[in-house]
Amino acid sequence: MAIEKPDYKVIQNYGKVEIREYKPMVIAKTNVHQxxxxxxxExxxxxxxxxxxxxxxxMSIAMTAPVISRKLSTDLEEHEILFVMPKEYAKSMLPQPILDHVKLEERSLNRVAVIQFGGWxxxxxxxxxxxxxxxRINELSLSKIGNFMVAQYNSPWALPPFRHNEILVQIK
Known part of the structure; x- marks a missing residue:
């Protein structure tokens, strides 16, 4: 059984960089200062x-991929880690987290530039x-919005040659 991933459409392919349009999604997120x-x-x-x-x-909720993280500040060790919830759930249908550190929200990545890489x-x-x-974004005369995100698609036990990761950033 395949692990569910967020829906997106490839708008343009520039070799190793793709421009994608993501549909809105519901996420569970936490901020970590480490x-x-x-x-x-953590x-x-x-x-x-x-x-x-x-x-x-x-209630158990199916694991999806990827796990996405981003640094919230350039000079502090503050990171946002998030899981995309399965498409079958609207935010209102999901149970409330017991941990105060975990929040549910609707998120729209909109248009992003993406580069893929393997390994750790x-x-x-x-x-x-x-x-x-x-x-590459600068060469294409695009403008990034916000900080870069790291998307990791594999379990921690996947060997480096089989790992799939991406760097994403919103663009305009």
């Missing part, structure tokens, strides 16, 4: 708790691919 690697782990743990029954209805999404590799994406 280093990149620690924030990934954020995942918090939201996994929610989808595996840590909610007011003790380490802080150094993420920074490298962010630079590559930013360079």
């Amino acid at each position: 280093s990149y690697e620690a924030a990934q782990s 954020g995942f743990r918090r939201i996994a708790n929610y989808i595996f029954g840590g909610n007011d209805k003790k 999404a380490t802080q150094d590799r993420v920074a490298d691919y962010q630079k590559k994406l930013e360079t």
